[in-house]
Amino acid sequence: MNPTQEDRTDPGQPGELLQRWPQNPLLTAALWPYPVNAVFNPGAVRLQDTGEILLLARAEDRRGISHLATARSADGMTQWTIDPSPTFPARSPDRPEEVWGVEDPRIVWVPEIDRYAVTYTAYSRGGPGVSLALTQDFRAFEYYGMVMPPEDKDAALFPRRFGGHWAMIHRPVPASGSAHMWISFSPDLRHWGSHRVLMPARDGAWWDARKIGLNTPPIETPEGWLIIYHGVRQTAAGCLYRLGLALLNLEDPTKVIYRSDEWIFGPVTPYERTGDVGDVVFPCGAVLDPDGDTLKVYYGGADTSINMATGSVQSMLAWLKRHHYDGTV
């Protein structure tokens, strides 16, 4: 593989490792079967039974409260079938921790329990926390409730246990100081402990200074768990959300093998730069094609639309080795 192949870039976007689907935006509020303000930040998974791609989108209604809604497509690009009513509404007052909505789901198929695990942000009066629900069909859900109290979000489960324990990456926000990515463990998916920082936010002028968070659930590769995460750059004009890569040890995911120095994707196009919250690209799901290499990444653009970009896992791994952070700041 030569360097040009490794650095597959959009024309005019040097350094980007994901290529935008030319027909973006893929899905918008205008296509929704009922009134919503915006659809964005979808979780994504390939369904076990049909092989279809299912998106679980965050749909924000015209009160400002979000629910989750499914869209299905055979090829993950065209001919989406959207649920005619909210698939996963916030259940306030039954679940007061969801009083201000449910947001940003990450989906993982967990073979041991024969279910999809959905981790999502539950927006409570005390702030956003991480909730967990299990499902087999995205119609009936088994609720585990809030598993990480506020303020915490950007969580995904690993699809298998490590030494008998489930593992979850998440991003608590401390009262002061930087917001890092953490990893926690559980014997039963309900009780979580052994919390530790997995990857700290950098500092100063870095693109991922002071606040980072997981985007797509860990992708298993022979070389480790590949993750896409975001860095939030605070500027005089507002925040810039950009994406980077990291690789975690396959058998001990508390160990970071590589972390990208540069960002690999950021807001460039009008649908990423302009919207309810400008300058945001925010994936919550990615699906591997049957070729085992092409990754379809589904992301919110400017908290307004659903978009897709593709990348090569092999290229990302090769790039990561050449661009990993060696600790110099």
Ligand code: BMA
């Ligand atoms: C983050 C999350 C995302 C959102 C982003 C930009 O904190 O809440 O849902 O896309 O901010 O507003």
